[in-house]
Amino acid sequence: xxxxxxxxxxxxxxxxxxxxxxxxxxxxxxxxxxxxxxxxxxxxxxxxxxxxxxxxxxxxxxxxxxxxxxxxxxxxxxxxxxxxxxxxxxxxxxxxxxxxxxxxxxxxxxxxxxxxxxxxxxxxxxxxxxxxxxxxxxxxxxxxxxxxxxxxxxxxxxxxxxxxxxxxxxxxxxxxxxxxxxxxxxxxxxxxxxxxxxxxxxxxxxxxxxxxxxxxxxxxxxxxxx
Numbered sequence: 001x002x003x004x005x006x007x008x009x010x011x012x013x014x015x016x017x018x019x020x021x022x023x024x025x026x027x028x029x030x031x032x033x034x035x036x037x038x039x040x041x042x043x044x045x046x047x048x049x050x051x052x053x054x055x056x057x058x059x060x061x062x063x064x065x066x067x068x069x070x071x072x073x074x075x076x077x078x079x080x081x082x083x084x085x086x087x088x089x090x091x092x093x094x095x096x097x098x099x100x101x102x103x104x105x106x107x108x109x110x111x112x113x114x115x116x117x118x119x120x121x122x123x124x125x126x127x128x129x130x131x132x133x134x135x136x137x138x139x140x141x142x143x144x145x146x147x148x149x150x151x152x153x154x155x156x157x158x159x160x161x162x163x164x165x166x167x168x169x170x171x172x173x174x175x176x177x178x179x180x181x182x183x184x185x186x187x188x189x190x191x192x193x194x195x196x197x198x199x200x201x202x203x204x205x206x207x208x209x210x211x212x213x214x215x216x217x218x219x220x221x222x223x224x225x226x
Contacts, residue, residue: 003035005173005180009045011161012038016045022132023140027161027181027205029104034179098166098178105203109142113166113201116142124149138207145169145192145200153191157208160184167200169193 007015007028014020015028032039099113108130109116118126124146132140142165145151161183168177171190176182184190186208194200 001034001177001179003037003179005176005182006035006038007031007041007161007181008183009041011183012041012045016042021136021138022134023136023138023205024159024161024207026104026108026130026140027163027203030102030165030203031161031163031179031181033102033104035181101165108140116144118144125151138205140203140205143200143202143204145194145202147194147197147199150193151191153189154210155189156184156186156206156210158186159207160188161205163203165201165203167198168195169200169202170195 011020011028015025020028032042101109101111101113109128116128118128121127126144128142128144130140130142145167147167161181162176163181164176164178166178168175169192170176171192173182173190175195176192192200
């Protein structure tokens with residue numbers, strides 16, 4: 001598996017600094033399990049952040065600051081171990097087959113794409129909403145799109161990450177297959193079409209709703225829920 005489409009540097013920097021919510025953290029960590037290039041870029045970003053901390057002037061803190069930080073971490077509802085990507089080693093469990101699910105996503109939907117339960121939202125389109133453990137207005141969900149299916153042309157209400165877990169799709173940005181991630185924002189518009197004779201399964205973290213271009217697609221958006 002060769003990953004062609006990667007995370008933006010700004011996205012990696014925000015992830016390295018902890019400045020992303022649960023929905024986007026899961027999508028980013030799942031991509032990192034499949035992409036050695038982005039794992040290396042993350043290590044570089046973390047090293048840069050560490051160096052900046054070393055150069056920062058020392059500041060006084062309250063005596064109980066460490067205890068309060070520890071209590072906050074221990075009380076966090078997000079399983080940080082699950083969201084931590086592997087280091088330099090390839091994620092064998094994630095690359096083993098086209099149906100295996102990256103580790104950061106397993107605690108939400110299971111080990112295999114074959115075991116995911118879906119809801120039909122449109123002809124040829126299945127959806128799995130993912131329940132998050134923290135409060136956020138962002139959404140995390142999976143789409144299962146049939147072979148040959150073309151999604152309506154649309155824009156985005158904010159940042160959006162689309163990670164391909166199985167199959168492939170094409171748009172004007174290129175071809176996206178397993179491990180590839182589309183790192184888009186509100187300025188991007190596209191019309192993905194499933195490539196090949198297999199369905200395409202994607203994990204999507206989204207800030208806001210999609211913005212369909214056609215009238216029919218706009219009317220159907222509340223029903224489909226994307």
